Amino acid sequence: MRIAAREVHLHAPFESVAADISHLADAMIEGALRASTEYLSPRFSPLVTDETPSMEVTFCVLAMGKLGGQELNFSSDIDLLFIYSASGHTPEDSPQSATTEEYYRKLCELMIRLLSERTAEGHVFRVDTRLRPFGKSGPLACSLGSAVDYYSTYGRAWERQALIKARPCAGDFQLGELLLEQLRPFFYPRYFDDATLEDIRSVKRQMENVIASKSQADREVKLGRGGIRDIEFTVQMLQMLHGGRWQEIRTPNTLEALRALGQRQRIQPFDAVTLERNYIFLRGIEHRLQIQGGRQTHMLPEPGPELDTLAHRLGYINGDSFMNVYRERTSETRAILEQFLATRGDGNLWVIELLEPESACADGLKKLASLGFRDPGRAREELLLLANGPDDAPYTRETAQQFSAVTPFLLEALGQTPDPDGALLRFSQILGRLPVPATLYNLLKYHRNLSSYLIALVSNSDYLSEMLLRDISLLDLIGTPGHIDMPSRREDLEQILSDLEAAADPAPALYRLRDGEVLKVALREILLGIPVTAVGDELSRLAEVILARSLSRARARTTERYGTTSAAFAIVALGKFGGRELGYGSDLDLVFVHEDEETARFDISTSPTEYFASIASQVIKSLKEPTRYGLLYDVDARLRPDGNKGALAIPAQRFRQYYREEAYFWEKFALMKVRAVAGDADFAARIEAEARHLAFSMRLERSGLEELETMRAKLAAAAPHLDLKRREGGIAEIEFATRLLQLRHAGEHPDLERGGVFGALELLCEKSLLPEPEYSILREGYVFFRRLLNRSRMMRGCASSCLPDTPGIAARLAQSLGIEGSLPEQIESYTASIHQVYLRIYNALRDETASSCKKESL
Known part of the structure; x- marks a missing residue:
């Protein structure tokens, strides 16, 4: 009542009134969240994450739509999105157990009931949760990770627009901001294509067709021609087109966005002023309609006493004079919108013609020729195949649209290769083996740098391309902007490995680490031109991390089977690995050395020789045994003392004796590249130093x-x-x-x-x-x-x-x-x-x- 009185009697500005209503809604939502949490707290202890049981799960309510833009009217629904930080569960001491999905479903249902249930005193706000991932069929609340995955994989054009209006309004605000930060490339892409713009126009046309079918277009203040939604659509489309480049345009508030667009000259200043004036005008009408009727309506009355009454309250003589102004204002708005409905993306309309089988596409063929394609006609055939699929198994329309969106920068990347025609053909052949190419297209759509990476791999390596396409998720490991700019440190690789091992299926962790890092090194060589010394160093560092983890697992299994020992153990490398000069596909020359029996304590159920041979053989097997994920490395242990006739793991004393007294000249010569690569650090360093001394102290005879x-x-x-x-x-x-x-x-x-x-x-x-x-x-x-x-x-x-x-x-x-x-x-x-x-x-x-x-x- 206070807010309504401020508008009706004190003529408070629209922005102030809308902000007051929105602040009230925020307070009510926060209150409902607290009350619901308190109601559930006797039964459920605070939830903890599955990954880190000492960390509590947090929860955030995001406002969408008019509430998100702090533009709520008197009888608005409130659009809400619920997210929690991570999958988790109640701790063991909780009175009742629940997963995050179960608990937050109860919490959200309770909140919604508190806010929207009608009582003798009415209701607080109607709540609409249909803007959540998967709509009505999706869970009421979802985790941060699943929300990001949904929008990245399935997000549609209208969902981009919806997220522009999103803001945290209750709960953990940092969590809400984190979600929006991770999704920002989705709803504020740096570049826009015509296919996506066409999707947005299609949504707009569908809305208008519904209104037109009901013969309401001239009286519908919100959805009619030139109405509130036209202004919001214009602003949001311009925000999506330009928000990826200018931060000040990224705001959920319509008027703030409109002013920022005007300042950035993304819209003519006169048009910006016109739209701002008309938006305030139409929102004022909406408010009076809802105050007058006490219900959610956007429909102007038919000509007559009811329209005259509304006109008087808005300061007009009668209904006719009001309608004259209304038609003039909505016509102005519609004319501005029509300009932007004809907007193209980043100059890629030729792509749509190129991918339309019935089109002559002269411009598209010229464009292909300008990019360096020797046979534009053949190139177009491959592009049509990538977009539409083979005749006997055609792709869906959505897949074709997704390919259309990525075609411009794919072709740009292909044009940078020495042989664009050949690279496109190999790209087409490899992607033709993908069961669901739309997944890759969608990923490339939102990560443009991946396009250049993929083309670089396809142009230079069938082997690496197929490695990538066996596991498209490897793109996540290399696709972060700037990821290939710097080499991976050992601690970086160890952290990636830990994250992979914490996944639902840890079995392929070492293989995914190897493949992802080999892809990264290859891209650094192809795109950045890093020297061969850097390639060798980075591939050797990767092998050290994988070898260390393989040794750790082998020791744990051997200890479990045979018992414990204080004896130290080391793996030393020779050859390319010893010299930090590994190449792609290089094998590992390894020698296994353990502390002597006389200087260590053994509490084991087998001989030391058998014990350490077990560790060595398990390491070799884990590296070179073929699996469904491939094999990690081929291992050569023949350079050890006595070769294949000797023990697989050598006691330190025997190692010294062999190289001092028995080794051939060429064996000592090979020992010059010795380097400790895994095992107990002090012991390994000592073995390396002694071996190097033995190698370099021999006489040159x-x-x-x-x-x-x-x-x-x-x-x-x-x-x-x-x-x-x-x-x-x-x-x-x-x-x-x-x-x-x-x-x-x-x-x-x-x-x-x-x-x-x-x-x-x-x-x-x-x-x-x-x-x-x-x-x-x-x-x-x-x-x-x-x-x-x-x-x-x-x-x-x-x-x-x-x-x-x-x-x-x-x-x-x-x-x-x-x-x-x-x-x-x-x-x-x-x-x-x-x-x-x-x-x-x-x-x-x-x-x-x-x-x-x-x-x-x-």
Whole structure:
């Protein structure tokens, strides 16, 4: 009554009146929430989350519609959305047990009854909850995660508009703001397409058809032509078009949004003023209609005494004079709306024509040609297939619309590739195997960066593309804006793994971590051009995290079966893993070492040899055994002391003795790349230091050199011509030359005791132990070959050190790396130069050792 008196007798401004009514509603909702919570509290203790039992579940009521915009009228329904923070349950000491869904259904039903149930004193507010996810068929309250999933996957055009008006009004406001923040890209997208705009126009047309069918368009203040909803529709459409770029436009209040749009010149200033004036005019009429009748109505009376009475209360002489003004104002509003109903999205109307099978689409074909497609007609056929599906299993209209929405930036990303036609064909072939392509289209629609990621993968790697399409949810791991900009730290990977293990199905956690991180590293290489050293370092860090978790699980299972021991355990890596130089699909060279029996306590039911062999074998099995998720890594444990004939896990003393007294020169040579990668930190570091000392302290003798050269020559003789690792002048010769120089000079330069090739080459050059020209040849050749192998493995999904001999694939490989000229000629040039450098280094060291032998014999 107070608020109504302020409007009728004191002529309070519309905004003030609407805000007062909305504040009253907020207070009533908060009161209903508190009363309902108190009523349920004797039976249910505060709920806790399933994931973290020490954390309580929180709850928020969001206002939608007019209440969300603080524009409530005297007889409005209140549109509410209920959310809770996470799935959970009552604690064990609760008088009654309930899940979050059960408890909040009771709470919401009680709130709704308190607010809307008619009593002798009337009711407080009618409550409408149909704007919730899945509408009337959905739960009254949903979790934050399920709400985000719903809108991201199923959200429709009208739901974008509804969320523009949302704001927290009771309960945990931070939770409500968090929901809106996570959904902001959905209802305020940075770019808008014509298909989505057409969806919004379609909703508007349906509403108008309903009103027109009832012959009410001229008297319906809210839904009629030029009425309140036309103004709100215009403002909300402009907010959706521009809110992704300008924060000040993001407000649930219609008049605030209108003024911000005017200031940003997204609407003509005169039109903004006109719409503001007409909105206040129409809302004033709505208020008087509802005060006068005491009911929810938006319909003007028929000409006659009732219309005259309304006109007098609004300050007009009679009904005719009022209706003249009303028609003038609604015509102004409608004319402005009509301008924006013709608005296009981001210039992509050509896409709709391109995807319409019956259209000639001349503009669309020209656009494809301008993007670099050599055969626009064939490209269009592939686009039609992606949009509509095959003739024998056509997609739904919704799927076609979703593809239309993502087509512009998919084509833009394809146009950036070396071969747009080929990339589109591979994209089409891969997506053709998806049972529900709409899921991917919808995901790409709201995460534009994923389009460029996906096209980059499709253009460069069938293997990685198929890995991604086996599990589309991997996009969640790589799709966050800025995610690929920085390398993952170890703690980042460990946190991702913990989150994956906490999922409903933790079994694929290690595989999903591996796949997601390999995809990220590949995208960093393709899109950001990170060097091969960074690729090796990041893939090695990933392997360390996976290996550590595999070891932890193996130790736990072995302890459970055999008992406990204080004996320390370590895993050391050799080869590429030892040098932090892993590539895509590289295997892991591992050696397992445990503390000696004499220095540890064993409370186990088996021998120490069997105990640690069990741990080692479980680690190897968990990494290399094929599963339905694939396999993690191939593991090679043959470089351990005594090879396949020796124990799988070696006692520390035997490890030292073997390399001191029995190992061949080439075995110590391989030990130069030793690095501790998992296990008990102090013990592992000690084993690494001792192994490195054993490797770098060996004498460089002629017999060892010749043994090594014989091995290299056999490898080169047996290697195919395109084997970049083993062939003459290949990667193996670069590594051999580098390690020979390290071995020769490590006595005077201890900092040369390192496993990585790049670091060793740089130090050798800095210390003038390797001439600058030879350093350049070895380093540039190593980079060139490693880039080729990485991209070849990425492209084909195999760990072969041989390049493909198919001309088409070889050309695609060179093109993807931006290599100009003849690839075979460049390979021959590098191998010839590298082989000369290797021979010079080998012969110099052989002659030096021969001279030393003569002096000793004298």
